[in-house]
Structure formats: structure tokens, C-alpha cells
Amino acid sequence: MSNLFDISGKTALVTGGSRGIGLMIASGFIEAGAKVAISSRKADVCDAVAAELGPNCVSFPADLSTEAECLRLAREVGKWCDGSLNILVNNAGATWGAPFDDFDDAAWDKVLDINVKGVFQLTRFLHAELIAGASAPDPARVINIGSVDGIHVPTLETYSYSASKAAVHQLTRVLAKRLASEHITVNAIAPGPFESKMMAATLENFGDSIKASVPLHRIGEPSDMAGTAIFLSSKAGAYITGAVIPVDGGLLL
């Protein structure tokens, strides 16, 4: 039982690991003894964060909204992990808020390219490495970061974002079924409110009412997010696949 949540020595890639929820997960993995690659577009920030996280963290900057960049990142990560990847966290994402009548094509392309297509393409390009990092008793793990906004109807006008997160949840189930025979589990975490750059304006303007509407009356902490990701990546989470797990203080209730 003492090894139930052990992920030490595992190799992990966390996209969008330079800040916010991705950084919460990457830091938790590092503290738990994993070897972690993080990725984001701004190379200087990504490199600096990896250096801060220490010798078990490396930085591979990439723009995951294009297929070519997903492939390039997968090749670099494949070399770094000697062809064997145990954990892929598809976390990088973007949102867009605008009134219904102004919600044009750009608001769809930007959000769907990174939130949905990027998740699919990166997972596809790391397929061989995930197979190599998997076994029946200890599957490789893909963790997609969805959102409570892909489950309920959000308050703000973020049409493409909520549609993209519902797509992430369904893609999670489809990939879970496709990859199960190769001992790869695929699950999604659907976060409620967590502090991040994406959420900064929302929390500044509506923080008090958001806290009041969360049954546990608080915003998520880094340990809430890291704990769920570590659980899903460890022996304790080995029999879970195709699940969408809300980490939201009860917001969906």
C-alpha cells in the first residue's frame, strides 16, 4: 500500500507546463520524483521555469496549435525519454470570450486548434513512445485537461471554449477505448476555478461570487490539481480509463 501513489522515475510530458494548471501538475510530478518535460510557446519562460523546477525537468518550447509543431515536439520528447513515455498530460489550452453576435471564425480556429486538434495530434505522434512506456500492470497514462465548462453551461460567453472542452471529454472516451488494448489509459480532469493567467480577469471581477457558488467555498489549490494527476498516474489509478473527473469543489452540483 505504501507504493500506491508512487510515480518516482516515471517519464512525463506536461504541455502548457510553464504556468497555471500545467505548472501545478509539473511541480507535483517533480516533487513526487518523476522526470518531467514541459512545453509552451514562450521559450524563455518555459526554459526559466524548467530550470527553477530543477535537474529532473527539461523544457521543449513548441506551438501545439499546428500539426507540424506537435510532430516536432513528439520527436524531441521521444529522444529525451529514450522512446519510452509513461505519462502525457495534454493541458495547454486557450479561451476566447466575446458576445454572441461578434463571435467570428478566429474565435473558433484559435480555440479548437490548440484545445482539441493539438490534444489529438500530440497523442497520435507519441503513440509509439506511450506503447513503449506501458505494461498491463502499469499502463501508460494520457491525462487530458477538460473543464467543468464542457459539462455545464458556463456563465460567460465562451462558445468555442465550452464546445472544445466537451469535445476533449468525448475524445478522451474515444481514445480510452481505442488505446486500452495497448495498455494506455486515457482520462480527463475537468477543473473548476483555479488561479492562472487564463482565469486572472474572471477571478478579479467575479472571484467572490465564484467562491460563493462553489460548495466548498474556495478556489482550487495547486495540491488539488497535482494530487488528482498523481493519482491518475500511479498504481492507484491504473484501472481507471475513459473517466472525466471534476476537480471543482462541488461546483457542478
Ligand SMILES: NC(=O)c1ccc[n+]([C@@H]2O[C@H](COP(=O)([O-])OP(=O)(O)OC[C@H]3O[C@@H](n4cnc5c(N)ncnc54)[C@H](OP(=O)(O)O)[C@@H]3O)[C@@H](O)[C@H]2O)c1
Ligand atoms: N484555470 C482554470 O480555472 C481552468 C478551469 C478549467 C479548465 N482549465 C484548463 O486548464 C488548462 C490550463 O489552463 P490555465 O488556466 O493554466 O491557463 P494559462 O495560465 O493561460 O496556461 C496555459 C498554458 O498553455 C500554454 N499554451 C497556450 N497556448 C499554447 C499553444 N498554442 N501551444 C503550446 N502551449 C500553449 C501557455 O504558455 P504560452 O502562452 O507560453 O504558450 C501556458 O503554459 C487549459 O486547458 C484550460 O482550458 C483551466
